[in-house]
Amino acid sequence: MSARxxxxxxxxxxxxxxxxxCSSIGAAxxxxxxxATGIVTTNPAVGxxxxxxxxxATDEAVNRYMLVMHRDQQDAxxxxxxxxxxxxxxxxxxxHTLPVENGHGEVRVLRAFDTALANCxxxxxxxxxxxxxxxxxxxxxxxxxxxxxxxxWASAEPAVDRWGTLQ
Numbered sequence: 356m357s358a359r360x361x362x363x364x365x366x367x368x369x370x371x372x373x374x375x376x377c378s379s380i381g382a383a384x385x386x387x388x389x390x391a392t393g394i395v396t397t398n399p400a401v402g403x404x405x406x407x408x409x410x411x412a413t414d415e416a417v418n419r420y421m422l423v424m425h426r427d428q429q430d431a432x433x434x435x436x437x438x439x440x441x442x443x444x445x446x447x448x449x450x451h452t453l454p455v456e457n458g459h460g461e462v463r464v465l466r467a468f469d470t471a472l473a474n475c476x477x478x479x480x481x482x483x484x485x486x487x488x489x490x491x492x493x494x495x496x497x498x499x500x501x502x503x504x505x506x507x508w509a510s511a512e513p514a515v516d517r518w519g520t521l522q
Contacts, residue, residue: 426508427449428449428458429508430507430508431447431448431449432447432462432478432480432497432499432508433499433505433506433507433508433509434505434506435447435462436462436464436476436478436499436506437476437499437501437505437506439462439464439476440464441464441465441466441467441476442463442464443463443464444461444462444463444464445461445462446459446460446461446462447459447460447461447462447480458482458483459482459483460480460481460482460483460492461480461481462478462479462480462481463478463479463480464476464477464478465477465478465479465496470500472500473500473501473502473509474500474501475498475499475500475501475509476498476499476500476506477496477497477498478496478497478498478499479494479495479496480494480495480496480497481493481494481495482495497509497510498510
């Protein structure tokens, strides 16, 4: 593969990452590493192998980071739910150092119930898309249960719409 063709591929990958958001970071970094390696080694097979490895490692790192950000939101909401009585409504907000996966909305405790293993509460929570007065608001339901002295997120299915499979 010629250097000019590799540079064109790199430019396309970077443009795609810019337009696609976080899900394209792995592809762009893999393409960049593959093109650079292919140019240095003059062996396209080595470049492709390095590109695939870098993409996989980058995708894994991004997924782990997003998992931590989602867990922060879930822990903040669950802790708030644990302090609230049934019928109460309170605002929630999470702000991270990097402005990724910040969130805010409202939490309403719907009911409390006991299982054989823990005290639990069912709640509804909203997620506001932005800071504007007319921002879109989505509502979800979930459960939180007391685990030792803390309240933790206890349901997966309602969160799938909000956070995908990264629970």
